[in-house]
Amino acid sequence: MSKILGIIGGGQLGMMITEAAKKMPEYISKVIVLDPTPNCPASQIGAEQIIADFKDKDAITELAKKSNIITYEIESGDSDVLKSVESMAEIEPSPETLRIIQDKFLQKTFLNKSNIPVPDFMKISSIFDLEEGLKKFGYPVLLKARRDAYDGRGNFKIETPEQIQKAYDYFNGQQLMLEKFVPFKMEVSVIAARNTKGQIKTYPLVENIHEENILRETIAPARVSNNVSKKAEAIASDTMRVLKGAGVFGIEMFVTQDDQIVINEIAPRVHNSGHHTLQSSETSQFEQHLRAILGLELGSTKLVHPTIMYNILGSKSFEGKYKQISLSESNVFLKMYGKEISKPLRKLGHFNLVANNEETIDHLLKNLESLKEKVITHPIN
Numbered sequence: 001m002s003k004i005l006g007i008i009g010g011g012q013l014g015m016m017i018t019e020a021a022k023k024m025p026e027y028i029s030k031v032i033v034l035d036p037t038p039n040c041p042a043s044q045i046g047a048e049q050i051i052a053d054f055k056d057k058d059a060i061t062e063l064a065k066k067s068n069i070i071t072y073e074i075e076s077g078d079s080d081v082l083k084s085v086e087s088m089a090e091i092e093p094s095p096e097t098l099r100i101i102q103d104k105f106l107q108k109t110f111l112n113k114s115n116i117p118v119p120d121f122m123k124i125s126s127i128f129d130l131e132e133g134l135k136k137f138g139y140p141v142l143l144k145a146r147r148d149a150y151d152g153r154g155n156f157k158i159e160t161p162e163q164i165q166k167a168y169d170y171f172n173g174q175q176l177m178l179e180k181f182v183p184f185k186m187e188v189s190v191i192a193a194r195n196t197k198g199q200i201k202t203y204p205l206v207e208n209i210h211e212e213n214i215l216r217e218t219i220a221p222a223r224v225s226n227n228v229s230k231k232a233e234a235i236a237s238d239t240m241r242v243l244k245g246a247g248v249f250g251i252e253m254f255v256t257q258d259d260q261i262v263i264n265e266i267a268p269r270v271h272n273s274g275h276h277t278l279q280s281s282e283t284s285q286f287e288q289h290l291r292a293i294l295g296l297e298l299g300s301t302k303l304v305h306p307t308i309m310y311n312i313l314g315s316k317s318f319e320g321k322y323k324q325i326s327l328s329e330s331n332v333f334l335k336m337y338g339k340e341i342s343k344p345l346r347k348l349g350h351f352n353l354v355a356n357n358e359e360t361i362d363h364l365l366k367n368l369e370s371l372k373e374k375v376i377t378h379p380i381n
């Protein structure tokens with residue numbers, strides 16, 4: 001029987017899940033998204049929309065009543081509210097998994113207890129704890145907000161004793177944790193999936209390049225040894241085995257100077273570093289997510305073409321309507337998210353630059369340079 005899918009969040013991730021759902025009418029008859037922005041990206045391609053805040057209890061209840069199965073594209077939903085509607089609709093991944101993941105301290109504690117490698121960390125409840133933590137970890141460290149932080153906005157790097165008070169005050173009473181700084185040689189991630197029957201698959205390791213804490217480029221596959229890829233993919237599988245619930249998860253990791261892997265954080269949803277799969281892989285992460293939550297056999301995660309994903313971010317120098325972006329190269333796949341207004345570093349779209357025949361990542365990196373200029377946003381005068 002074909003199901004009605006509810007998604008908390010109708011931004012670009014909800015939009016690309018909706019696109020995948022439209023290709024599976026035998027399993028999904030309709031998509032409804034809950035999103036506060038009228039005419040959100042998912043609604044522009046045919047999803048019905050409930051306009052409300054992501055944490056609005058009445059709106060989530062309405063979504064649950066109208067849907068057979070609910071998933072999410074953001075991790076800031078209210079896990080208690082989601083738990084309270086579990087009798088009305090199946091929720092995947094489970095609210096319990098969301099509750100653990102959306103609190104960085106609970107997430108790291110859970111991973112640590114499950115013998116999955118994470119950087120040294122501790123809970124911070126006072127400035128005294130912070131001073132003690134610094135004695136234990138040394139400098140530098142990262143003071144992090146436990147919840148509701150994304151794209152690095154909830155982190156403060158402390159490099160000297162003079163910064164302690166400033167860092168503590170920066171968070172204004174939020175719940176905090178402290179983490180030892182990892183002088184990593186590369187940031188990487190694994191997109192992993194687990195279906196409702198417990199089947200697990202991982203995509204090959206990819207390399208992520210950030211700019212001001214926002215993902216800029218993903219290089220698939222990561223330029224690391226086979227050994228490192230295998231180790232990271234095995235850690236991702238172990239992580240999926242201990243987490244409850246079904247779906248696609250984005251598992252961000254650091255490769256240390258001596259080629260060890262530690263997990264930075266997990267996103268319980270499709271992930272920006274998996275957008276390359278739309279063209280590079282036998283199954284896109286969006287289709288895989290649907291297969292996982294519907295309890296279907298997971299698709300092949302084989303990477304068929306080396307690919308670079310480049311995020312199109314709003315120019316730092318203006319906010320407002322922007323000139324249309326187009327690219328005509330045959331091995332470049334542009335996806336804009338239908339956002340009318342550009343804001344500094346706002347994710348407006350991405351493109352995948354896909355290798356032809358014998359092309360290597362080095363070739364792609366060279367070709368990328370000229371494409372970057374073509375996707376700079378310019379204001380409409």
Ligand code: AMP
Nearest residue numbers: 119142150151152179180181182213265
């Ligand atoms: P987060 O929002 O916690 O994922 O952190 C955003 C970025 O901060 C990451 O992509 C890393 O570049 C950096 N970062 C976070 N935690 C650490 C750490 N323990 N050591 C070094 N860099 C980190």
